[in-house]
Amino acid sequence: MSETVAFLDSATFAFLDLETTGGNAMHDRITEIGIRFWRNGDVVDEWQTLLNPETRISAFIEQLTGISNEMVADAPRFAEIADTLREKLKDSVFVAHNARFDYGFIKAEFRRLGQAFSSRVLCTVKLSRRLYPEFRRHNMDAIIARHQLPDVQRHRAMGDVTAMQAFFESSLLDKGRENVEAAVRHLLRRPSVPSHLSPDILESLPPSPGVYRFYGENDVLLYVGKSTNILQRVASHFSGDHNSHRGVRMSQSLRRVDWTETAGELGALLLELHQIKTLNPLYNRRSRAAKTLVSIELTHNDAGYLQARLVREIEPHRLGDYFGLFRSIRDAERALKGIAAKNELCNKLLGLEPEGEGPCFQRTLGRCKGACEQDEDVTRYNLRMQIGFHNLRLTTWPWQGPVGVVERNRERDRTDILVIYNWMHITTLHDENDLHDLSLNGQSVTFDLDSYKLVVKALMGRDGRARRIVELPAVSTPDILIPDG
Secondary structure, three states, rough: OOOOHHHHHOOEEEEEEEEEEOOOOOOOEEEEEEEEEEEOOOEEEEEEEOOOOOOOOOOHHHHHHOOOOHHHHHOOHHHHHHHHHHHHHOOEEEEOOOHHHHHHHHHHHHHOOOOOOOEEEEEHHHHHHOOOOOOOOOHHHHHHHHOOOOOOOOOOOOHHHHHHHHHHHHHHHHHOOOHHHHHHHHHHHHOOOOOOOOOOOOHHHOOOOOOEEEEEEHOOEEEEEEEEOHHHHHHHHHHOOOOHHHHHHHHHHHHEEEEEEEEOOOHHHHHHHHHHHHHOOOOOOOOEEEOOOEEEEEEEOOOOOEEEEEEEOOOOOHHHEEEEEEHHHHHHHHHHHHHHHOOOOOOOOOOOOOOOOOOHHHHHHHOOHHHOOOOHHHHHHHHHHHHHHHHOOOOOOOOOOOOOEEEOOOOOOOOEEEEEOOOOEEEEOOOOHHHOOOOOOOOOEEEOOOHHHHHHHHHHHHOOOEEEEEEEEOOOOOOOOEEEE
């Protein structure tokens, strides 16, 4: 007998189904578990239990499953059966219909106990798609009708388990043992892929830096992500370990994946940032451009004390004269209050209280040393101001004009030259010779807080010294626009 057929002879398949209080594994709980253990054509064990979910079962779920709050009131909690369940599933293939759902709930329940759980997982939706690609629908009702399987009690654990087992055995008769074996082995050797995607999607993804995009029905953009290895990162989305409600909903909606390769991580970061801001994917945490940018400028008053004022007119060529970039006046004032409290600075001189005669309110509370009344030594006060604002000082562009940041990926034979000026990404070239012919006449880019932070960290941070940076030959500089609302 061949090695291929031997797997079906020896493996134990645990056909498992759950009933739950809802569809969110992070918040909802299991109300029933049913498992049938199948080996080489025989049922070798069976186990079923109701569970007390430790939360209320809604009227809708009660009507759907027939499981009421009264039925589970005296049932064991998951913690009481966890060890038994783990032992029973040990060394078995975890089989479920739409397995991400059931596997995600089991993992979530163990996680609540501070325990990890993992298993080889076989999804019968994907098995049906692989064995019967000519059919469009692969939900349990469609499979029962297609294969003329016996009626079962749907939406109860052992009823759905019986239907899964019947489908598996019907497929063995219909497609032959070796074909089912090959399909099972193929599905078990790869990360789980959402059921609406081609099973071969991971084979086409590159193991290189870049940006990937998830699309839903009607080609709606769901999510934009970046990675230094697109293949590994997308596979991690499908691993079954991303069990947040947001992740499950996105997985269920997913219909298409595409991607753009880059030569390095900085290019991927900049492209991801640009696409999130301009394409507004549904499931990304928003990182939109601010309508206005607020900064802090320090000047000396008539008595020589440093004072702060909020400014919206920022000159990109002298960023070092400003402290902090904020999306709103409220954010800037919150930063000023924190600096004042930590360094015993005067709220009047920071613009947090209206100007006028008399001390600031913090002076009456003993939290200001008297600069508002000129009672404090100017040098001492100004030193504390400089210390307090030091970490907020913006970084002035250190080159005379635009530069090309070179990123190379020799394995993929790809070179990207990211043209950057005043911390803004202007364009990307792929040949250093093109730098000599580059013209930026008439080009402009809007100054962006997120891009500033990203590029400063990449070029001036710990890894910046390792980057190859080429100063462009005499070339006109693009206009840097400041958001003005």
